[in-house]
Amino acid sequence: MNTLSRRGFIAASAATLSAAAVPSLLLPVRPAHAQGHKVVTAGKRVIEVKGKPANVFGLTQADGSSGLVMNAGDNFRVTLKNLIGEPTAIHWHGLTPPWRQDGVAGISQEPIPDGGSHDYDFPVARPGTFWMHSHFGLQEQLMLAAPLIVRDPDEAGQDVQEVVVLFHDFTFRDPKEILAELKAGGHDMSAMAPAPAPAASGHEGHNMPGMAMGSGQMDHGTMDHGAMGGMQMGGGQMAGPAGAMSHLQDVQYDALLANDRTLDDPEVFTVEPGGRVRLRLINGAASTNMWLDLGQLQGRLIAVDGMPVEPLEGQRFEFAVAQRLDIMLELPKQASAWPILAVQEGGRMRSGIVLAARGASVGKLADMADEDFPAVGVGLEQKLRAARPLDDKAATRKHTMMLGEGPNYVWTLDGAMHGQDKPLAVASGDRFELTFMNHTTMSHPMHLHGHHFQVVAVNGKRFAGAVRDTVLVPAKMGMVTIAFDADNAGNWALHCHHLYHMAGGMMTSMAYAD
Structure with missing residues (x-):
């Protein structure tokens, strides 16, 4: 089901790729291997977006798999090799390593030079859906990110299929040009905070406007905050919070991606009718909050940011930048195809993957929703309850x-x-x-x-x-x-x-x- 189609041609014809380039497709995670040393390479690759080739980065193992999978209780024994052509640092988002192994340039380590490597070794106690991404410059916008899945060994015998999806917002533009325009007053105010939508199953109370978010990191020692003029609201000057209208997006994107792909050519996961599926969903966008839309399916949210919550039923869930959602699905017994979509807040742009029974017809999916989705806020946050809350004690x-x-x-x-x-x-x-x-x-x-x-x-x-x-x-x-x-x-x-x-x-x- 995961044919490269047009992508294979583009990847094969990209003469500028190095021999160590990573595949153009974000592969599903492999079964967890025995504890041992792993090598992750930050490299260059070419993907296809809207029929056009795009030069981006990626994080892969030697077998071509994107990111990492391990078991709780393993040691994080990883060598990170840098082959992207410039310095980098990779943060293990959601893990709690010793400070000096956190992967933040200028705070916990020096950047890894091009052609260099860095070794990490620390215990991983908690299972969960985590991820890894650049913490240097604007590299995360160039998709230097990947899943980092830590499985619970106690769940190994469960009859549950696992589907991992990394969402991203994509632009053909140089992110440095985008930042320069923002500093020069090119604040994109096209998506103003819309009125809250009526509460749907799985969310309610969206009375606080939400905005576009992102992930990544700058070189902390060389940030340029030079004076370049004020931010704009439509054609006027943004005056600041007093009297200024809230807005959602700073940046206009060319597409939203799910596992590197648009809805023109989505990744299709073969599933069993009547089976159980665990979605491990990662909002790896640079600056876009999203709504997770299950369509006709009803899901049970069981964890956020890798941490368990009291189960919450729903079809749509708020999904801010850098957050993760673990959702359990009980699929209908009738063979069919079920899209799992992520839609930008305050707009209609969307991406996603498809769960499909063997032999089911997968129809063409539009990359725009039928109507604008509301701002992401704190409606879901106010409903969530920790399955394992902190001990009850007073703040010191x-x-x-x-x-x-x-x-x-x-x-x-x-x-x-x-x-x-x-x-x-x-x-x-x-x-x-x-x-x-x-x-x-x-x-x-x-x-x-x-x-x-x-x-x-x-x-x-x-x-x-x-x-x-x-x-x-x-x-x-x-x-x-x-x-x-x-x-x-x-x-x-x-x-x-x-x-x-x-x-x-x-x-x-x-x-x-x-």
């Missing part, structure tokens, strides 16, 4: 962090851009409560490295929410409180996972006193 340290914006595409934390910021202080043993208060016109997916946290309040309302590593903070005075135990000493990145916001300065670190 609290901090409210202000999320801000300014002219020239500047984004700040506590009033400072990265490079001018003061690290957030923490001490081993703290129960830390961190409140994000968003004074900006866009929402921000905030990610803390090296820890998992529990969402304990949204807009001041307390509840025992999901355990996560990335949480969306709504625009225009939205407020989210997280709690975590300070149990992994080091100096940890804390940032917005919207790639261009992070490049605009919305990043700091959390430094242990010990």
Whole structure:
């Protein structure tokens, strides 16, 4: 079912690819291997998007499989080779390694030069759906990302088919040109925050507008925040949060991708009618929040960001940048084909994969939904409850962090851009409560490295929410409180996972006193 079709021709004819280039197709993950040393290569590849070849990056093993699969209890013994033609650093998003193995250029390690390699070795305790991506420059926009799946050995005997999907937003443009235009006042305001849609099965309460997010990382020592003029709203100047309308997208994309493919040629997974499927879904977009749309299927959400939640039934789920959804499906007994789609917030662009019974007809799928989807907000977040919440104890340290914006595409934390910021202080043993208060016109997916946290309040309302590593903070005075135990000493990145916001300065670190 996974024929390369036109892709095979494009990959074969791409004379510029090196001998170590990775395949143009993101392969489904392989069964977990016995514990041992693995080699992951960051390399160049060519994929097809809308009938045109595109030069991108990728992360593969020697057998051509994309990303990594391992078991909880294994050691993460990995050599990362860099063959992309420039320095890089790869972050193991969702894992909690020792600080110096977190893969963040300028904070936990030096960038790996082109042609160089770096060794990692640390225990992996928790199972979950995680991922890996560049934490250097704007490389994540060029698709330097892949799944990182840690399976639970206790679930090995279950009769469940696993389907892994990495979503991405794609542009043919150079991301450096995009960032330069944003700094020069080219703020794309084409997607304003739409009115909330009526609640559907699996989501409700979308009264807070959500914005486009992303992932990746800049070279923290060389960010250019030069004055280039103000951000624009339509044809007018953005005045800041006071009186400014919230908006959703900074960047216009050419397509959304699912496992490197558009709906012109989606990946088709053969499934058994009446069988069970576990979807492991990763929003690896640089700056696009999405809705996960199961169509005619009813799903049971069992984990977010790799951490289990009390099961939640639904057909549509909010899916912010860098977040992951694990959804269990009980397929109908009638042989058919079932699209699994991701749709951009505030718009209609979509991508996805197809689950199909053997011999079922797979019809052509439009790459646009029939109607605009609403902004991604905190409706789902407010409904989630952790299956294994933090121990009940009082916070020993609290901090409210202000999320801000300014002219020239500047984004700040506590009033400072990265490079001018003061690290957030923490001490081993703290129960830390961190409140994000968003004074900006866009929402921000905030990610803390090296820890998992529990969402304990949204807009001041307390509840025992999901355990996560990335949480969306709504625009225009939205407020989210997280709690975590300070149990992994080091100096940890804390940032917005919207790639261009992070490049605009919305990043700091959390430094242990010990």
